[in-house]
Amino acid sequence: MTMSELRYTEDHEWIRVEGDTATVGISAYAQEQMGDVVFVELPEPGRALAQGDEAAVVESVKAASEVYSPLTGEVSEANPALEETPGLVNEDPTGEGWLFKLKMAEPAEAEGLMDAEAYQTFLAGL
Amino acid sequence: MVASADIPGANPTDLKSLPLAALHREHGARFAPFAGYEMPLQYPEGVLKEHLHARRAAALFDVSHMGQVRLHGLGADALLEELVVGDIQGLKPFRQRYTLFTDAAGGILDDLMVSRLPDPDGSGEHLFLVVNAANREADVAHLTDHLSPRGIEVDVLDDHALLALQGPAAAAVLARLAGRDLAEIPFMGAARLTVAGVPVLASRCGYTGEDGFELSIRADLAEPVARALLAEPEVAPAGLGARDSLRLEAGLCLHGADIDPTTTPIEADLAWTISPRRRREGGFPGAATIRRQLAEGVTRQRVGIRPQGGAPARAGTAILDPSGREVGRVTSGGFGPSAERPVAMGYVPPEMAEPDRPLVLLVRDKPRPARVAALPFVPHRFFRGK
Structure with a gap:
């Protein structure tokens, strides 16, 4: 997979769409801003999320940060590796450090998110 | 993502910067507002590694935002005891004590360090106080209101920096740079040293649970001291984030969080700061409540x-x-x-x-x-x- 397949929110979540499922995580920029991740609280499979709902919490030594759902849908899986190894969010934020998967209810919402290039432009303006 | 729980005491308006801000920037610090100052929150290593480095070797913190105050005048110790719960009269020269300003209800207005120091010119002695940045203005007003009319000069050292060198390697590093053995300085003791050619008041204390020193230095002379310390192989810079996680593991209180005017020294499990003489004599604000709590519990x-x-x-x-x-x-x-x-x-x-x-x-x-x-x-x- 290449970076260009990811789409981003202004809150620094990313999604990767495969079929009717979107994988969700936080961006390299977000993990770098947070520092060492020591705990991740993930949504239960089956939970219905609307776009913008609080979906997960990522905690560093110094702070807890909320992760909002980039899309509307139902949680199908939470990354089981993060319970033992929350640092995967730092080491591989757009790969092994994914947070949860969502069965999309409104696939068109994904089109409204930034592609990698637009996100880089957005970051440059911060 | 939005951080919902950050370092307590953050206040983004009218920020002052530290005398060594440029040095912190040079080391890649990320800054955050704290108690009216733009403070280094962390360096590129991050809070976790900075914390572990302080426990393993030595970390250098810039805590120049803290208030440094000298009290000059005869009987300053007895008069200060009217504001704090600790035994100040019993403090020997070059010794330091942790104590608390209390209010009439026994609430904790601030926590502070007090040292008794001979004046550098040998003419007399003074008390040296280090108070929290967030309470500095209130503490100085409190001291001035109470002590100035009684002939005590309250001298706020706005032109002084405060560096904290903390960790098991701190003493070896400082001894190397000061060119003298520091074994004669006990925990909560103080000494005047020369570091990188600069006069430094070193107090063997800290906020991490580790051995270490706080160094009071004239602000315009502080940079060569900080650079000399950071040039030693054991020393890495650390920010406010690591300072907070280190003090929490050490069970040390943060004023404004764990202690404040709604908590008394007894509730805060700080009864050890009140000596037998002070328990017996009272004479500090809130003594009635605090002595009742000592006798009857909380x-x-x-x-x-x-x-x-x-x-x-x-x-x-x-x-x-x-x-x-x-x-x-x-x-x-x-x-x-x-x-x-x-x-x-x-x-x-x-x-x-x-x-x-x-x-x-x-x-x-x-x-x-x-x-x-x-x-x-x-x-x-x-x-x-x-």
Whole structure:
């Protein structure tokens, strides 16, 4: 997979769409801003999320940060590796450090998110 | 993503910068507002590694935001005792004590360090106070109101920086640069040293639970001292983030979080700061309440708390008893990098205060099991002499 397949929110979540499922995580920029991740609280499979709902919490030594759902849908899986190894969010934020998967209810919402290039432009303006 | 629990005391308006701000920027510091100052929150290594480095070698913190005050005048010690709970008259030269300003209700206005020091020219002596940045203006006004009319000069050292060198290698590093053995300076002792050609007042104390020194230096001379320390192989810079996680593991209070005017020294488990003479004589603000609490007990007290899972419980988290009744709140909480687990402090009723008592923490509305823990979470390694 290449970076260009990811789409981003202004809150620094990313999604990767495969079929009717979107994988969700936080961006390299977000993990770098947070520092060492020591705990991740993930949504239960089956939970219905609307776009913008609080979906997960990522905690560093110094702070807890909320992760909002980039899309509307139902949680199908939470990354089981993060319970033992929350640092995967730092080491591989757009790969092994994914947070949860969502069965999309409104696939068109994904089109409204930034592609990698637009996100880089957005970051440059911060 | 939005950070919802950041370092307490942050206030983004009218920020002052530290005298060594350029040096911190050079080391890649990320800054955050704290107590009116733009403070280095962390360096590129990050809070976790900075914390572990302080426990393993030595970390250099710039805490120049803290208030440094000298009290000059005959009988300053006895007069200061009218404002604080500690034994100041019994303080020997070049010795330091941790004490508390209290109010008439026995609440804690601030915590502070007090040293008795001979004047540099040998003509007399003075008391040297270090107070919290967030309370500095109020503390200075409090001291001035009370002491100035009685002939004590309150001299605020706005032109002084304060560096903290903390960790098991701190003494070896400072001894190397000062060109003298520091073994004769005990924990809570002080000495005048020359470091990088600059006169420095070194106090063997800190806020991490490790051996270390706080160095009071004229601000315009502080940079060569900081550079010389950072050039030593054991020393790495550390920011406010690591300072907070280190002091939490050490079970040390943060004023404005764990202690404040609504908590008394007895509730805060700081009765040890009140000497037998002061308990007997009283004579400090709130003495009636504090002596009654010493005799009869309190309705809540500060304890250590170990969340049982991986979720940190931040300040403000509700503490429930096993039946689900709210009994108190977490006052400081986070992840302890050396404890390798979440750690917290908070207030519970005394009947629930013994170690291992089960508690429930309501973290983001989800009940999570926890236990009362003995403090500190990481053993203190203060220098107690060779």
